Amino acid sequence: MVEAQPSGVRIRFRTRATAVELDAVATRRVYAGLPARPDGVYDLLVDGRLAGQQSVPGGNTLTIDIATGTTDHQPGPVGTVSFTGLPDIDKDLEIWLPWDEITELVALRTDAPVASATDDGRRVWLHHGSSISHGSNAASPSTTWPALAAAHGGVELINLGLGGNALLDPFTARTLRDTPADLVSIKIGINLVNADLMRLRAFAPAVHGFLDTIRDGHPTTPLLVVSPIYCPIHEDTPGPASFDPEALPAGEVKFVATGDPAEHVAGKLTLRVIRDELARIVEQRAASDPHLYYLDGLDLYGEPDFAELPLPDRLHPDAATHRRIGERFAKLVFASDGAFAATRSA
Known part of the structure; x- marks a missing residue:
């Protein structure tokens, strides 16, 4: 499901059109028994600036019963988003597709011819991460933290955020390996903890193997490993994570960690354990890989940030926090001394 949600995907073209329909x-x-989720948003950017937002009506409905795990798919009609009153000049238009809906494109109509967008020679940044990278609780597709960071850094984003599935899967590593890019980053940790997927013994070799596969296709590309942001429920408590049974009857989605903090001694993963291990692995590999870098997720969102901007469901950041993370990532990583400084492109 999350592979089919087009996070970071946009339709980009150049035109004098004053009206565009998609x-x-x-x-x-x-989710059965829970309040309706907001409809996904389509962002229209004109020469890089947000100029309109709409949601497409109609569409299919996928009903998920959390208690039983069953799903029901009901088909629905094609819908249309329409943007009018655009300036009658040559301009680059981007329509960012919703990060949280499966989207099937049917037709694009304009009132003037279209051509390929301007090739501005921007570097391509390929990123993989969890639901936070995918966009969870962001306001719109162009304001997920990776999209904001890419805009600040002046790069072209390919977002392989996979909600709930940043799990060191080999197929993901192969996809990263085979995708042309000037810059690569992986943000790993939270899903491994809240899925209770593996123990420390398996985690380190899995990270090495994941990085080895990426390096097969990007031997000298700047490669950044980012550890998890602050998340109190999993800092010292292993997974699995679960819906809070006390919140569900009130129609709220909140998460709790169901593991035992004492179990980390036996190798269960917590966020603190993962940060320490990722830092160790990158330091070890960087001795022979000068293009490998590490970023502590606490530098993007730490305990002081949580006090100011708490995670609404205890797991995912809100729109303001996405903006903060994106701005901080750009400041730290795209700076002249950062991992993705222009002078460090492969």
Whole structure:
């Protein structure tokens, strides 16, 4: 499901059109017994600046029963988003597709011819991460933290954030390996903890193998490993994570950690354990890989940030926090002395 949600995907072209229409079929999730989720948003950017936002009506409905794990898919009609009153000049337009809906494109209509967008020679940044990278609780597709960081850094984003599935899967590593890019980053940790997927013994070799595979296709590309941001429920408590049974009856989605803090001694993963291990692995590998870098996720969102901007569901940042993380990432990573400084492109 999350592979089919087009986080970071946009339609980009150059035109004098003053009116643009896009027909699409959305597939929206409905969780039985919980309040309806907001419809996905389509962002229109004109020469890089936000100029309009709409949601497509109609579409399919995927009803998910959390208690039983069953799903029900009901088909729906094609819908249209329409942007009018655009300036009658040559301009680059981008329509960012919703990060949280499966989207089938049907037709694009304009009132003037279209051509390929301007090739501005921007570097391509390939990023992989969890639901936070995917966009969870961001306000819109162009304001997820990776999209904001890319805008600040002046790079072209390919976002391989996979909600709930940043799990060191070999197929993901192969996809990163085979995707052309000037810059690569992986943000790893939270899903491994909240899925209770592996123990410390398996984690370190899995990280090495994941990085080895990426390096097969990007031997000298700047490669940044980012550890998890601050998340109190999993700092010292292993997974698995679960929906809070006390919040669900009130129609709220909140998460709790169900592991035992004492179990980390036996190798269960917590966020603190993962940060320490990732820092160790990168330091070890960097001795022979001068293009490998590490960023502590606490530098993007730490305990003081949580006090000011708490995670609404105890797991995912809100829109303001996405903006903060994106701005900090850009400041730390795209700076002249950062991992993705222009002078360090492969």
